[in-house]
Every structure is written in C-alpha cells, then in structure tokens.
Amino acid sequence: MKKEQSRPNILVVNDDGVTAPGIRNLIEAVKEFGNVVVVAPDGPQSGMGHAITIGKPLRFDRVHLYEGVEMYKCSGTPVDCVKLAVNRIFKGKKPDLCVSGINHGLNNSINVIYSGTMSAAMEGAIEGIPSVGFSLDDFSEEADFSHCIKFVKTIVRQVLDHGLPQATLLNVNFPKGADLKGIKICRQANAKWAEEFDERKDPYGRPYYWLSGVFQNNDKGEDTDVWALENGFVSVVPVQFDLTAHHVIPILNSWTFND
Amino acid sequence: MKKEQSRPNILVVNDDGVTAPGIRNLIEAVKEFGNVVVVAPDGPQSGMGHAITIGKPLRFDRVHLYEGVEMYKCSGTPVDCVKLAVNRIFKGKKPDLCVSGINHGLNNSINVIYSGTMSAAMEGAIEGIPSVGFSLDDFSEEADFSHCIKFVKTIVRQVLDHGLPQATLLNVNFPKGADLKGIKICRQANAKWAEEFDERKDPYGRPYYWLSGVFQNNDKGEDTDVWALENGFVSVVPVQFDLTAHHVIPILNSWTFND
Numbered sequence: 292m293k294k295e296q297s298r299p300n301i302l303v304v305n306d307d308g309v310t311a312p313g314i315r316n317l318i319e320a321v322k323e324f325g326n327v328v329v330v331a332p333d334g335p336q337s338g339m340g341h342a343i344t345i346g347k348p349l350r351f352d353r354v355h356l357y358e359g360v361e362m363y364k365c366s367g368t369p370v371d372c373v374k375l376a377v378n379r380i381f382k383g384k385k386p387d388l389c390v391s392g393i394n395h396g397l398n399n400s401i402n403v404i405y406s407g408t409m410s411a412a413m414e415g416a417i418e419g420i421p422s423v424g425f426s427l428d429d430f431s432e433e434a435d436f437s438h439c440i441k442f443v444k445t446i447v448r449q450v451l452d453h454g455l456p457q458a459t460l461l462n463v464n465f466p467k468g469a470d471l472k473g474i475k476i477c478r479q480a481n482a483k484w485a486e487e488f489d490e491r492k493d494p495y496g497r498p499y500y501w502l503s504g505v506f507q508n509n510d511k512g513e514d515t516d517v518w519a520l521e522n523g524f525v526s527v528v529p530v531q532f533d534l535t536a537h538h539v540i541p542i543l544n545s546w547t548f549n550d
Numbered sequence: 551m552k553k554e555q556s557r558p559n560i561l562v563v564n565d566d567g568v569t570a571p572g573i574r575n576l577i578e579a580v581k582e583f584g585n586v587v588v589v590a591p592d593g594p595q596s597g598m599g600h601a602i603t604i605g606k607p608l609r610f611d612r613v614h615l616y617e618g619v620e621m622y623k624c625s626g627t628p629v630d631c632v633k634l635a636v637n638r639i640f641k642g643k644k645p646d647l648c649v650s651g652i653n654h655g656l657n658n659s660i661n662v663i664y665s666g667t668m669s670a671a672m673e674g675a676i677e678g679i680p681s682v683g684f685s686l687d688d689f690s691e692e693a694d695f696s697h698c699i700k701f702v703k704t705i706v707r708q709v710l711d712h713g714l715p716q717a718t719l720l721n722v723n724f725p726k727g728a729d730l731k732g733i734k735i736c737r738q739a740n741a742k743w744a745e746e747f748d749e750r751k752d753p754y755g756r757p758y759y760w761l762s763g764v765f766q767n768n769d770k771g772e773d774t775d776v777w778a779l780e781n782g783f784v785s786v787v788p789v790q791f792d793l794t795a796h797h798v799i800p801i802l803n804s805w806t807f808n809d
Contacts, residue, residue: 340600340629341663348750348758367761370599370664374745374761401676403793404600405629417660417742449805458740459795461802474807478794481717483676486633491607499607502626502633527807529798534662535737536718539788543720546708548733548786 299325299387299451302376302415306336306369306394306407309354309362313393316436317425318360320443321390324451326361328386330376332407333364337396339407341414342368351375369411377418388451389415392425393436393443399426399464399516399526400480400508409462413532416460421450423461428520439465442474442525455529462528466520475524480515482508558584558646558710561635561674565595565628565653565666568613568621572652575695576684577619579702580649583710585620587645589635591666592623596655598666600673601627610634628670636677647710648674651684652695652702658685658723658775658785659739659767668721672791675719680709682720687779698724701733701784714788721787725779734783739774741767 301321305314309331318327330351344367351365363380365372373389394408403409408424415422425443427434446463455461462479465471484504491499508517516526560580564573568590577586589610603626610624622639624631632648653667662668667683674681682705686698705722714720721738724730743763750758767776775785 335605338602338604340598340602340669342599342601342627343597343664343761345597345761346594348760349747350756350758368601371761375747375759378745378747379759401791404672404676404791405602410599413663417663445807449807453805456795456798456801459798476799476802476807478796478799479792481792486637488608488634488637497609499609500634500638501607502602502604502630527802529795529802530793531795531798532660532663532793533738533740534789534791534793536715536788536790537737539715539718539790540735540737542715543735543786543788546712548704548708548735 301325301327302386302389303327303329304369304372304389304391304411305331306339306411308332308334308336309356309364311395312432312434313395313436315357316440317390317393317443318357320440321447324447325387328376328380329360329362330365330372330380332369332372333366336369336407338405339368340405341370341410344368344371349375369407370414373411373414385418385420388447389420389422390425390447393439394426395434396430397426397428397464398424398462399520400482403462403479403530412460416458417532421455423450423463425463427465428467438469438471458533459529459531462530464516464520464526466523470523471525472523474527475519477516477519477526477528478514479528480508480517481510482506482517560584560586561645561648562586562588563628563631563648563650563670564590565598565670567591567593567595568615568623570654571691571693572654572695574616575699576649576652576702577616579699580706583706584646587635587639588619588621589624589631589639591628591631592625595628595666597664598627599664600629600669603627603630608634628666629673632670632673644677644679648679648681649684649706652698653685654693655689656685656687656723657683657721658779659741662721662738662789671719672789675717676791680714682709682722684722686724687726697728697730717792718788718790721789723775723779723785725782729782730784731782733786734778736775736778736785736787737773738787739767739776740769741765741776
C-alpha cells in the first residue's frame with residue numbers, strides 16, 4: 292500500500308464480491324477523495340452477517356480489474372476482508388475511511404443484522420475507522436447505480452470533513468430510480484422477515500428447504516428508514532455496535548437473581 | 551412438535567453443533583421447565599455471527615441422542631436453525647422461550663457481534679420469543695459446566711416469570727471454576743480484538759492465513775461484563791437489535807447533506 296502524503300487512504304469492501312457492478316460504482320464514486328484500496332470477497336457473501344472464518348485458513352490475492360486500482364480478492368467473509376486489509380495490507384496503519392457496497396439489495400431496518408455489507412462497515416468502525424455502508428434497492432446484475440453517485444460523494448465528503456462519533460457508523464440506503472428527494476437521517480424501522488421455507492425433494496426423495504420470507508414493517512413512524520425509502524429519500528441511519536439495552540439494566544436489577 | 555397443555559415450549563439451539571457437551575448441559579438444565587425441542591447445526595458454526603443461508607438449500611433431520619428429547623440437526627447456521635424451528639417444527643406457533651448454548655468460549659463484550667450462539671438467541675428475540683444466550687469461558691470439549699447449571703435455572707425461571715422487555719434478549723457469560731459470587735447485571739464492555747494473521751505456505755509455496763487475535767479491553771468501568779467475569783461473577787447483559795445510534799441523529803441533522 293503506497294500512500295500519497297496528503298490524500299486520505301480509503302478502504303473499499305463489499306459482500307457481493309470483487310466482480311459486482313456495485314463495487315465498481317463505489318470505487319468510481321470515491322476515488323477522487325483519496326488513495327483507494329479494494330479488498331472484497333472472491334465470490335458472493337450476501338447474508339453472511341458478522342461471520343468470521345475461524346475453522347479454516349484464508350487466501351487473498353491481488354486482482355487487476357480496473358486500471359490504476361489496487362484490488363485484492365479474499366476467500367473469506369466481508370468481515371475477514373476488513374481484518375485482512377487492516378492487518379496485512381495497511382499493516383496496522385488505519386485507513387482514513389472504510390466504505391462498503393454498493394450492495395445489490397436494501398439493507399434497511401432489521402436487514403442491518405444479516406447484511407455482510409453492513410457487517411464489513413461495522414468491522415471498520417470497530418477498528419476505529421470512519422465507516423459507511425451503501426445499498427441500493429435493486430438485486431439485479433444490471434442495476435443502475437448512476438443516481439446514487441452524487442449522494443455517495445456528498446456523504447463521503449461530510450464524513451471525511453467531520454469524522455464520525457466514536458463507535459458509530461452509517462447505514463445508507465438508496466431507492467431505485469432517478470428522482471430522489473434528498474437525504475434523510477432516520478432510525479432503524481421496527482420490521483422483520485416472516486420466513487417461509489420452500490420444501491422440495493431431491494432426486495433420492497429426501498426433502499430440502501430454501502429459505503425465503505416476506506418483509507413485514509410493523510413501524511408506522513415517519514422517522515424510519517423504511518418510510519424514507521418508500522417516500523423517495525436516501526435513508527441514512529447512524530448505527531452502533533454497543534448492543535447493550537441500557538434501559539433494561541434497571542429492570543433486571545429489580546429481579547431476584549441472587550438469594 | 552407435541553405440547554403438554556400447561557408446560558412452556560422451549561427451543562434449545564447452539565453454534566457448536568448437536569454433539570457439543572454445552573448443549574447437553576443446557577438441555578439437562580432447562581428440561582424441568584417445559585417441553586424441550588432442540589434444533590442445532592450438524593457441525594461447528596462458531597463465529598458465524600448472524601449469517602443466514604441464502605445461496606443454497608438447507609437440510610434438517612431428526613437425531614436421537616438423548617432419551618426423550620426431540621432433537622434435530624440442521625445443515626445451516628445457528629440463525630437458520632431458529633428460523634427452521636419456528637417455521638417448520640413449531641409451525642409458526644412461537645415457543646415460550648429460546649435458549650442458546652451453552653457456548654464453549656466467552657461471548658462477552660464485542661464477541662456478541664461475532665457469536666453464532668448470541669445471533670441464534672437474537673433471532674429468537676426478533677421472532678418475539680424471550681431469548682437467552684449462555685456461554686462459558688472454556689473452549690475445551692472436556693469443559694466442566696456443572697457450576698453453571700443452577701444459574702441457568704435461576705435465569706430461566708426469572709425470564710419465564712417476567713418475560714423480557716420488547717425487542718431485547720439476555721447475554722449470559724460464566725467464568726470458569728466453581729466459586730462464583732453470583733449474578734451481575736452489566737453493560738457490554740468497550741473492547742475489541744486486535745487481529746493477527748498467522749501466515750503459512752502451502753505445499754505449492756502459496757501463502758495462506760489463519761485469523762487469530764488478542765482481546766483488548768479498553769474499558770475501565772466496573773459495570774461491564776468483562777469486569778464481572780474477571781471478578782468471579784456471572785455476567786448478564788441485556789441486548790437489543792435496534793442498532794440505531796439514536797444520540798447521533800441530531801449530530802447528523804446538523805451536517806450539510808442537502809443543498
């Protein structure tokens with residue numbers, strides 16, 4: 292990793308893999324701001340959450356996909372990519388910014404928990420790097436990211452200018468389509484997936500199951516990411532990795548745990 | 551899933567797999583409280599975080615390991631196990647309690663993020679089931695869980711009596727050794743892993759990397775789970791899956807996102 296003195300070092304990661312159009316668009320959007328280094332999974336890693344690889348070793352190799360871009364593919368999860376980047380490529384010298392995505396598919400609301408994109412950004416934040424995950428409401432390989440680019444630049448510029456409060460990161464989601472109303476700061480909507488399993492039989496008559504589900508929004512608030520996206524805004528949710536439910540501590544202290 | 555009318559239905563999961571001593575101890579501890587159904591991975595799934603299986607199908611099969619215990623092994627992640635249990639075994643009728651573990655290894659502090667044990671419990675909570683994850687500071691297959699059992703029973707009894715506040719779950723960690731001082735309600739310590747990668751060469755001369763790391767506690771508070779465990783207490787941290795950093799919303803609203 293070579294650094295030009297005055298320019299920020301920017302780590303780019305994703306969970307859709309090195310060849311995803313989303314990461315190409317993210318690289319294009321952020322490269323004017325600094326020295327870009329890309330470390331991404333060598334294949335799709337959607338839905339990996341905050342998984343890390345501990346039962347087997349990791350590989351990573353330089354790849355040459357885009358002119359002038361230092362890029363590596365890694366056999367592990369999105370979180371592994373961040374750990375490898377910080378330790379083996381930046382060699383412990385923290386990058387100035389970590390951006391993840393642009394994911395093919397929304398990571399709003401409860402999806403933040405399952406998302407490899409957001410977990411990679413969260414790992415960046417745990418490392419003390421200002422970190423942002425970006426996601427678009429379009430799973431297609433032919434997804435059009437062009438309307439996202441100016442918002443990515445605005446958000447990156449603000450984060451490089453201000454930094455981010457300690458132990459927090461940003462979760463940015465884009466609706467499909469060109470006529471966006473602007474950026475809205477939101478909270479995570481109270482929504483969940485009502486899962487369904489599609490049962491099939493293999494050629495030997497044994498059942499197997501495909502996980503699917505229906506997204507259920509139980510939150511009527513107009514300050515949520517779900518509301519913002521449905522109403523044509525880019526949603527920005529500040530996220531934290533202190534999972535303590537601080538408001539519950541006094542409740543538990545009133546229970547009888549010790550005789 | 552058959553239910554005796556008056557007894558609670560209890561879902562038992564873990565991330566170390568169906569054959570782990572930890573899950574056997576958890577089954578033994580909770581079976582007096584209700585009808586136990588076990589759904590666990592068919593092999594180790596430590597460090598899987600909140601991963602779900604979306605690129606390939608799942609299998610699950612009945613196993614007969616312990617007399618009188620309804621038990622299934624699943625080819626997926628700990629979170630998949632919970633989803634499959636709720637949808638295919640309980641058939642949408644929510645269990646009254648979900649317990650996960652007892653994990654071989656601590657899931658205190660930032661480990662809650664990487665932990666399959668805690669992610670399974672969190673998935674239970676997302677489903678609206680009162681859920682608790684249990685972990686012991688001992689990775690060994692020969693780990694002694696006997697000192698944990700009375701505390702598991704106390705906590706399960708309290709949770710069955712009181713329920714848990716909406717959208718929260720409990721993260722319970724046990725120190726090694728018999729002379730515990732009791733249960734302490736805590737917050738998640740501000741700690742992280744400083745990762746290291748052990749580089750080796752394969753027989754063809756190509757490098758590969760084993761993830762390892764050193765746990766770094768940067769939190770001097772005496773109200774943390776790390777402090778409690780170091781001082782001989784069972785730590786209980788209430789956990790939430792609303793990751794919104796609510797305190798950051800007003801800060802972001804002062805930035806210039808829209809011209």
